[in-house]
Amino acid sequence: MTVLCLVELDGGGPADASLRAVTLARSLGDTSVRTVVFADSAQVPADALAGYGVTDVYVVEPDLLDGYAPQAWARVLAGLASETGATAVLAAGTERGNEVLAHLGAMTGLPMAANCTLVTPDGGQTHRLVRHRWAGLLLEDAVMEAPVALFTVATDSVANVSAALLSEGTPPGPPLPSSIEVHVHKPELAEDDLRVRAVESPAGAGGVSLATARVVVGGGRGVGGPDGFAPLEELAGLLGGVVGVSRVVTSEGWRPHKQQVGQTGTKITPELYLACGISGAIQHIAGCSGAKHIIAINTDPGAPILTHADYAVIGDLHQVIPALVQALRAR
Amino acid sequence: MEILVCVKRVPTVGGKITVTPDGQDVDTRMSGFSISPHEECAVEEAVQITERMGGTASVLTLGPEVAIEQLRDALALGAGRAVLLETDGREFGPIATASAIAAEVKTHGYDLVLLGNEAADTGDYQVGIRLAHELGWPVATGIKNLTVTQDGVVARREYRGVEEAYSLRLPAVVTVKEGINLPRYPSLPGRLRAKRAAVERSAPDWAAEGLRKQALRVPAASKHQATVLGHGADAVPDLVRVLDELGVLS
Numbered sequence: 001m002t003v004l005c006l007v008e009l010d011g012g013g014p015a016d017a018s019l020r021a022v023t024l025a026r027s028l029g030d031t032s033v034r035t036v037v038f039a040d041s042a043q044v045p046a047d048a049l050a051g052y053g054v055t056d057v058y059v060v061e062p063d064l065l066d067g068y069a070p071q072a073w074a075r076v077l078a079g080l081a082s083e084t085g086a087t088a089v090l091a092a093g094t095e096r097g098n099e100v101l102a103h104l105g106a107m108t109g110l111p112m113a114a115n116c117t118l119v120t121p122d123g124g125q126t127h128r129l130v131r132h133r134w135a136g137l138l139l140e141d142a143v144m145e146a147p148v149a150l151f152t153v154a155t156d157s158v159a160n161v162s163a164a165l166l167s168e169g170t171p172p173g174p175p176l177p178s179s180i181e182v183h184v185h186k187p188e189l190a191e192d193d194l195r196v197r198a199v200e201s202p203a204g205a206g207g208v209s210l211a212t213a214r215v216v217v218g219g220g221r222g223v224g225g226p227d228g229f230a231p232l233e234e235l236a237g238l239l240g241g242v243v244g245v246s247r248v249v250t251s252e253g254w255r256p257h258k259q260q261v262g263q264t265g266t267k268i269t270p271e272l273y274l275a276c277g278i279s280g281a282i283q284h285i286a287g288c289s290g291a292k293h294i295i296a297i298n299t300d301p302g303a304p305i306l307t308h309a310d311y312a313v314i315g316d317l318h319q320v321i322p323a324l325v326q327a328l329r330a331r
Numbered sequence: 332m333e334i335l336v337c338v339k340r341v342p343t344v345g346g347k348i349t350v351t352p353d354g355q356d357v358d359t360r361m362s363g364f365s366i367s368p369h370e371e372c373a374v375e376e377a378v379q380i381t382e383r384m385g386g387t388a389s390v391l392t393l394g395p396e397v398a399i400e401q402l403r404d405a406l407a408l409g410a411g412r413a414v415l416l417e418t419d420g421r422e423f424g425p426i427a428t429a430s431a432i433a434a435e436v437k438t439h440g441y442d443l444v445l446l447g448n449e450a451a452d453t454g455d456y457q458v459g460i461r462l463a464h465e466l467g468w469p470v471a472t473g474i475k476n477l478t479v480t481q482d483g484v485v486a487r488r489e490y491r492g493v494e495e496a497y498s499l500r501l502p503a504v505v506t507v508k509e510g511i512n513l514p515r516y517p518s519l520p521g522r523l524r525a526k527r528a529a530v531e532r533s534a535p536d537w538a539a540e541g542l543r544k545q546a547l548r549v550p551a552a553s554k555h556q557a558t559v560l561g562h563g564a565d566a567v568p569d570l571v572r573v574l575d576e577l578g579v580l581s
Binding site: 113145263271282316327331 | 344347348350357368369424425426429449451452453454455456457460461463464465469470471472473488490491492493494495496497498499500508509510513540541542543544545546547548549550555556557558559560561562563564566567568570571573574577578579580581
């Protein structure tokens, strides 16, 4: 059996989200996991992908397709899926992954399941799966009947596990494929597939991005108003991080939307999220549950955020944060 | 500029989501309903464009008769016309939803169709794209900034710290995300007009799809509680120690 997985690149290697999709692809059973990469073939991270048990990489080079064109990427996947007889096509549940697979679903008439956490082949054309609804606040058990199963992988719920690591474990996992083959693929693309394409330019005015920050200092209703954020900014500066906010803060107009953490804002994955004056509505938790550690500062010991935090300080952030800033400055 | 905005009626969930005993739906006995957040911004965007360029912002929902409430919310914000694609309560999948919307678009004729990037409840991430394919129109998704001219749009979003700009010719489909604008509050005259406005209706056919829901469930709740380091500023020495242990004090 063959499954096909779109791999996005990030900083020269495969994106972490894509490796999670490859990990899930491998779990589909006795399959050859083949990947598709849009890059110069000199930049294809073949060794990294080999370590994840990938047997083949199809490379579409920039002279044929330069930059991101969602419908063209989907056309390439459609062609390769039929060429390789793939029973499933996967991508990470990123903005691009969801978009490309939705195009693939639309052009083939096949169903597509977004943000799956578990997929199990169930004989014939059937897959049983679990997927996110409400940004992961609810799980849906579903059945997909389709000649080719299309799904994206909920990247905050599926681990990134290399096959190399498993094969050396105790007990040893399945052996790695003996080699990985890199094929330069030259797809036929129609003009129509290329009419929508991204023109890329550096975003915003530098600085640390909320999505990739190592430390995020969160401010919620408890901050009290637009003037209350200076101590949070100062603390974030001392910790080499950035300020994030809850939805109430942006809908009150205290801070711009681009700082919002949550279901409809940014999903963050820092080492530390320091949630100040944030009660922890589930939509907010959907955005910060990827944090490695959470510390809450809240006046209410019963606030829902405390069931998600590792540590808490019960108290008014207007007293705790200035004292913390002072203590850090004194170090 | 003739714009159609597609909105969805979803439960307003507060602290907790619960599921009905049969596992088929979200328990809404204790909750209100509202327009899915991305789509509320889509309504605002359409109203702003027609205020600037003329034309009509129409609003459409596919749902049960009670979803007229959400159409009236959109009318109160400045939409000029409302269309209900009435269902019998069954959940339409993304393929059937896109076909039903496409039928309305073909009948009426629009320059631009706006949707939310994904519905807050089902999170399918595909209705706008399937609609565009059915119409043969270009589509851009996840848009946070939209510039409209007479014959085209430039739609922008951010991805991994890079800004992506998409130029589309009209007619086109664009799905937007919260943050593209700050939706206004409805005015009193707006509310009164919305109350009296007529709603056009039709009833599209439900169809089975290859992806079938079996049950919904709430992920296992953690019984976890945070370790309380102390109260007020007195807790700061312990807080500093923890920050040090976590390795965030460099």
